[in-house]
Amino acid sequence: MNAIANHELAGMVHPDRVHRRVYADQAVFDLELDRIFGRGWIYVGHESMAKKANDFFSTWLGREPIIVTRDGEGRLHGLINRCPHRGAQVCNAAQGHARHLTCPYHAWTFRMDGSLEAMPRMNGYPASFDRAGHGLRRIPRVESYRGFIFASLAPKGIGLVEHLGSMAEALDNMVDRSPTGELEAAGGVFHQEYAGNWKLHMENATDLVHPGVVHESSVLAGRATAAGRPDEAETQALQMLQANGLTIADFDRVDLKGTPQGHTYMGAFYSKGDIAPERTDAPFLEYRAALMARMGEAKTAAVLGRATFNNLIYPNISVNPLFQTMRRVQPISADRSIVHSSCFRMIGAPEDFFHKTITFLSTANSPSSLISTDDIAIFERTQRGLSSQQSEWLNLARNIHLDEVAADGSVAAKGTSEMAIRLQFKAWLHHMVGEAA
Numbered sequence: 001m002n003a004i005a006n007h008e009l010a011g012m013v014h015p016d017r018v019h020r021r022v023y024a025d026q027a028v029f030d031l032e033l034d035r036i037f038g039r040g041w042i043y044v045g046h047e048s049m050a051k052k053a054n055d056f057f058s059t060w061l062g063r064e065p066i067i068v069t070r071d072g073e074g075r076l077h078g079l080i081n082r083c084p085h086r087g088a089q090v091c092n093a094a095q096g097h098a099r100h101l102t103c104p105y106h107a108w109t110f111r112m113d114g115s116l117e118a119m120p121r122m123n124g125y126p127a128s129f130d131r132a133g134h135g136l137r138r139i140p141r142v143e144s145y146r147g148f149i150f151a152s153l154a155p156k157g158i159g160l161v162e163h164l165g166s167m168a169e170a171l172d173n174m175v176d177r178s179p180t181g182e183l184e185a186a187g188g189v190f191h192q193e194y195a196g197n198w199k200l201h202m203e204n205a206t207d208l209v210h211p212g213v214v215h216e217s218s219v220l221a222g223r224a225t226a227a228g229r230p231d232e233a234e235t236q237a238l239q240m241l242q243a244n245g246l247t248i249a250d251f252d253r254v255d256l257k258g259t260p261q262g263h264t265y266m267g268a269f270y271s272k273g274d275i276a277p278e279r280t281d282a283p284f285l286e287y288r289a290a291l292m293a294r295m296g297e298a299k300t301a302a303v304l305g306r307a308t309f310n311n312l313i314y315p316n317i318s319v320n321p322l323f324q325t326m327r328r329v330q331p332i333s334a335d336r337s338i339v340h341s342s343c344f345r346m347i348g349a350p351e352d353f354f355h356k357t358i359t360f361l362s363t364a365n366s367p368s369s370l371i372s373t374d375d376i377a378i379f380e381r382t383q384r385g386l387s388s389q390q391s392e393w394l395n396l397a398r399n400i401h402l403d404e405v406a407a408d409g410s411v412a413a414k415g416t417s418e419m420a421i422r423l424q425f426k427a428w429l430h431h432m433v434g435e436a437a
């Protein structure tokens, strides 16, 4: 039985404010895991993580441990990582290649499509034993969009393309920037766990008021370093550190766009040196020539000209096509989450590009970053503040009177608007109670 009625959930979200319980109440979190992560399209991994027949990787889909496999014919499958015998987690490896998956407890063995292949001493079971009904449970819907794998635990619902809507452009842009049109997940993954709600991470990614405040120490350090080394002032890391100190007026000039599905993205707020759309260094010229050979001049210019930073695909990922990076948030409990930060190699691009990707991810989103550690500290302080029961509401009204809503439901706003958070809560309400805010 639901602990919280739909009308009570709906009462927690208003156009300009939300109740603290949406972050702090474990019963609300449990419903989010049922209704958002347990039904909707959730990004689970990239096809290159299980590239060849019989490759697999394991991850989490909401509260479910899962395995994504390719069978002998190369078809993708999503399986629940739980043995139908007595419940052990069958696969412990993050990634690998195997002809079968064998449970470590009593050695039931499964084919890569999840069907039961064998178990020791089969004659210990009656002839009527239903082998077909004792495979690994299958995830009803697993689909790939240009190599990005999404899964849904609901057998029915809107299609993946409909869910992505116009935000599919962000994934297109990731892929189209590769000279071969192919990407591979590479370079490892950073994992950062924090004592705060998963939504804080998604909301912060396009909150452009906070950088100058939360990241002030690294803004000052970046400025001091750049002043001492003018020839390095446009390196990507120094640009990034200093750009967080832009004025509110400058941040207001950054585009902030949203889609009816709750996805949002922001324009690039710095764009010199390593990330300028037009560079003259040899690796870039080689790279651009390869793009032009594949796509022609006009499309190459359009692909390189789409200068965006955080592209949030609700509810759990943020992609950064300029740098080929991705962050994925994993909800653990109302007050605990993990951010997995990873990167992609553009197959066929000069190695220099992958080095820049690694540098960007390490500077912005690693445990040693001067930036993401500030964000995590503020998430934890926010969660602690939200444990207070003396105040109920959080305010989301910034620039609410300036939202420009188009006929198709997409929204445009000034960079420092809290529009993205309002839109995320509109999607939240839709998933949680089937209503618009």
Ligand code: FES
Binding pocket: 083, 084, 085, 086, 087, 088, 103, 104, 105, 106, 107, 108
């Ligand atoms: S629990 Fe898996 S074989 Fe027994």
Ligand SMILES: [Fe+2]
Binding pocket: 204, 210, 211, 214, 215, 371, 375
């Ligand atoms: Fe930040």
